[in-house]
Amino acid sequence: MSKARSIPDFSLETDALARGFTRIAGVDEVGRGPLCGPVTAAAVILDPGRIPEGINDSKTLSEAARTRLAEQIKASATWAVAHASVAEIDAINILQASHLAMKRALQALDPKADYAIIDGNRMPCDMTIDAQCVVKGDARSLSIAAASILAKVERDQIMRKLALEHPGYGWETNAGYPSPAHLAALRRLGPTPHHRISFAPVRKILCEEN
Template identity: 70%
Template sequence: MKAVILLPDFTFEQAAMARGARAVAGVDEVGRGPLAGPVTAAAVVLDPARIPPGLNDSKRLSAAAREALAQMIWAQARVATVAHASVEEIDTLNILQASHLAMRRALAALSLPPDHALIDGNRLPRDLCCPAETLIKGDARCLSIAAASIVAKVERDRIMADLARDWPGYGWETNAGYPSPAHVAALNRLGVTPHHRRSFAPVRNILCEEN
């Protein structure tokens, strides 16, 4: 029997609107797993009348599809923002708290203050600027979170491609800082850069060996 692939829809946003919310933001982050680079979050308030077709979990889309959809989201959403937590903040706070910091920054930066936020995952960040709820696998279930996942992924991939030009050899233009075999091999061969997360074990172990 063929597996049914579910697509994200607008039911969570509609439910929040039925409770009185006027601006419902989807929030997602990318970049928890990489050994290098920031963690990036996006917040998107979709226009119900102008939802770009083809929105889906960014991991299910090709790079070209993500790029095209990101342009449509920026053009057609009521409002969208991107925010980051730096490598230094990741190493100081830990990756979960840094991810939540990036989410808070993205929500707070929206020029249209949201009445409600739909957050991907199962942990609700503290001190958000509006009421919120979490959705496990929200990027595959909720259109606003899917839009946020696409915007965040495209923005972070661009950052890593830019860093790759200044720090060649690690393959960040293709692996986006994730611990691919080629990236780990380059890390052992070329050493640790200022953009590597020193609190992550593969990086920390190399630094310990050097010392």
């Protein structure tokens, strides 16, 4: 018998509110796995009285549902989206770049959060506010799920624009992930300036070219 998929709720946020915090931000990132493009993070402070219906882990939603919910979240919540560039990913590694994007998203919130619920099991260093990490948080926390939606929609838009500049890699559909078509194009066309040279498939092709 298959295990039922969990649905995110507001209990982690409610616990933080009960401890005296007033602006609880959910934080999530997208784009750790792709071979190219930035890593994108979002921070969202939901209004408890105006939470859009249907928020869930972005990976479980259709593109149409994500787009609709992103508009509703932006209209009803305090939010910010931020990135770490390909150059930063190659310089400091993807984990640290993901944390950098998360911290940038938190810093861009206005008004600022006083508590953060962060997806994952590793706390970004040098956090300036109280925070907790939550494994599979986008399936547990509505705020993290909302952040996952904004980050996913934003990064997909970026990759569609980059696909117009660099046709042939299929970024408009694979978002830079190492699909068979993307890997085949990488071997056929070579890396672009948007590819992450620190990632093994890209590095291997560059070594072969040289």
